[in-house]
Amino acid sequence: MMIAGKKTYIYIAAGVAALGLLFSVMAYRTFFMSNITGDGSYLYIPHNSGYNQLSDSLEKSGSVKSMRCFKRAAGFEGLENEIKPGMYHLKPGMSNHQIIRIIKRGWQTPVRITLSGNIRNVEKLSSLLSRKIESDSTEILATLKDSTLTDSLGFNPLTFPSMFLPDTYEVYWTVTPKELLLRFKKEYDRFWNRERLEKAVNIGLSPIEVSTLASIVSEESNLKEEQPVIAGVYLNRLRKNIPLQADPTIKFILNDPSVKRILNRHLSINSPFNTYKHAGLPPGPIVIPQKSTIDAVLDYKKHNYIYFCAKPTLDGSHNFAETLAEHNKNARAYQRVISRL
Known part of the structure; x- marks a missing residue:
């Protein structure tokens, strides 16, 4: 009888161990095993997005290896009620737990906005910005043309472009147009030391x-x-x-x-x-x-120069002059070359 009892105990212990191992494997696969495909990708979650919209975006993007595992982990960790909008970098090797954590905590990856020196109007500026942040060009343009806002920043519609300095700026994808303008104004004030x-x-x-x-x-x-x-x-x-x-x-x-x-x-x-x-x-x-x-x-x-004219070398350089007579001479030399083209 003692031998039979010991065998029963061993079988039970082995069963418990097997179940524990199975649970551990499932838990590891669900929460901690890498679930990102390829080189990773970026996940965009707009404001007011629900869990179903998030899941659909992930599934359509092909970013995760197993949507079944992700949904199981998301359910256990309560992601549905804690979704934060933003742009998130899903890096190679990330587990479901890591993906869920950055979304729940709003750990966005900044976007880089580069302003160049060829922007001539607010329409072009709004178009450029809309490609980098959540807001569309219509909303951004309305903010850029908000006279109350531009006045508060010390500009009018014609002088407003001077507030924007060519550079690369890091902001979050969810930044509002007004917040973005305030960021540009901060950099403007810093530049004008x-x-x-x-x-x-x-x-x-x-x-x-x-x-x-x-x-x-x-x-x-x-x-x-x-x-x-x-x-x-x-x-x-x-x-x-x-x-x-x-x-x-x-x-x-x-x-x-x-x-x-x-x-x-x-x-x-x-x-x-x-x-x-x-x-x-x-x-x-x-x-x-x-x-x-x-x-x-x-x-x-x-x-003492008052005039300048492009050089006939056509290399982008200029001749400078103090008198109109000298300037006209430079202009004639340039026109002779241009007329031959």
Whole structure:
């Protein structure tokens, strides 16, 4: 009888051990085994998304190896009631427990927004931003055109583009348009430190006016060594109350990339941005200038030049002149080359 009892005990113990092992294997497979396919992917969870929408997105993306295991783990961990919106990086090797944890805790992966120096209007800006964050271009554009908001930030609709500085910014996909604008304003204020503000005062311009002039300079030349010289030309004109006569402002008015040459008929267009008709700076930037171009204006080259013209070498560089006669000579040399093309 004692032997039979011992055997029964051994069988029971073995059964319990087997069940324990089976449970451990199932628990490991459900919660801790890697469940991400390939090189991983990004999961986007919009605001107000439910568990079913999340599951459908995962299944359609093919990001997880076993949806059955994921759903089992999600049920045990109560994911359904704790879904946080955001963009999440599902990295290779991640387990269901890790996936669920980052979603429940809202551990988003930041998105990178790069503003370049070729943004000419808020419509293009809103289109660019909408490709990086949850909000669509319509919502973003409405925020960009919110006069109450722009006024509170110290700008008007025409000067507003000067607040945006070309750079790469990290934000969360769920950032609201207003939060994003406040982030750009924070970077703007950081850029305009005491040293730059003092330089702006010394040349008699506000930060917005510096950005406006820099936008023209940036369109005149991509050559970093020439930009301070060109800035000096325009500052000389401003001080002498001579119209800037900047061709880039006419191209801005035309808003037609196909226009290669400015004609006399273009110079009579009625617009506050027409620097042939109106003395002084235009009412706002014609493009978002690079930080380096803003610094080129602040650190402009002092000289007596009033004119400049593209060199006949057609390499993007310019000839500078103090007198109209000298400028006309440079212009004729350039026109001779152009006429042969």
